[in-house]
Amino acid sequence: MPLDDTKVIIHQTLSVLEDIVENISGESTKSRQICYNSLQESVQVSLALFPAFIHQSDVTDEMLSFFLTLFRGLRVQMGVPFTEQIIQTFLNMFTREQLAESILHEGSTGCRVVEKFLKILQVVVQEPGQVFKPFLPSIIALCMEQVYPIIAERPSPDVKAELFELLFRTLHHNWRYFFKSTVLASVQRGIAEEQMENEPQFSAIMQAFGQSFLQPDIHLFKQNLFYLETLNTKQKLYHKKIFRTSMLFQFVNVLLQVLVHKSHDLLQEEIAIAIYNMASVDFDGFFAAFLPEFLTSCDGVDANQKNVLGRNFKMDRDLPSFTQNVHRLVNDLRYYRLCNDSLPPGTVKL
Known part of the structure; x- marks a missing residue:
């Protein structure tokens, strides 16, 4: 036939x-x-x-x-x-x-x-x-x-x-494939000790999510941000040691850069809330280490402007104030860059 x-x-x-x-x-x-x-x-x-x-x-x-x-x-x-x-x-x-x-x-x-x-x-x-x-x-x-x-x-x-x-x-339906709670430890110490398994696979998946935030597709960005936030709500993703120690501030950095570049402005509130949820896991680390490093790495602004940006970011730890600080930082950073780009070559910045 x-x-x-x-x-x-x-x-x-x-x-x-x-x-x-x-x-x-x-x-x-x-x-x-x-x-x-x-x-x-x-x-x-x-x-x-x-x-x-x-x-x-x-x-x-x-x-x-x-x-x-x-x-x-x-x-x-x-x-x-x-x-x-x-x-x-x-x-x-x-x-x-x-x-x-x-x-x-x-x-x-x-x-x-x-x-x-x-x-x-x-x-x-x-x-x-x-x-x-x-x-x-x-x-x-x-x-x-x-x-x-x-x-x-x-x-x-x-x-x-x-x-x-x-x-x-x-991840959502097979969390124990990656994180196994030991009941004995939780009884003895009052906390749920979780043993990490299949770490390379977990890291590869997280890296793929991170890479997706660098791409222009806003629908994929929104979907994947929702997935990460859901995993945090349901499974405390951001609190897991592997995420907290080796991924947390990489994600915060990517999300901040997205806000600065205005590539997904329709999602700026969702992004700011996600940044808060990640930063709130380690506020001390965010304010003391991440923020200064982030500002140091910013191009298009001089040292004085970076200092002003750092001082203006208040150490508020509640959601509304924190997200307001994020938006102020992003807007001020854009403003400084715009001003600096418009100056004639050789101009001395005051």
């Missing part, structure tokens, strides 16, 4: 199957089980066909749509062994070369394929219990070693939002 005819049959079949699964997904457990039993052979055939069509992005797009609907609606009915088989098949097929081909050379359809694959993994990492935890290292490696290097420097927003949502959900 010609390839085009095969594609038509696959398209029609998957379209019908997907509609059936969508319509049954809200029904009772028994109804869903009956539905899956009747579809089981078709699902297995679809999975068997997947590798054969991996280079046909229009077909893989439809196949992944079907499997995404399956994962959302009939995950329990599929059972653990077959679900594991599906995940492993996809992980095996989406090599770095295949991902690059999809993202870089197949246009919007190829990107949609990768996005749907990442959506399936989002469902997987949110699953409670230990069943799919063994896949976490492979999923994180896929994100950070295969997908992220391809899309990191691309101006296009394609795939990025889904990738960072997957990273966020991986």
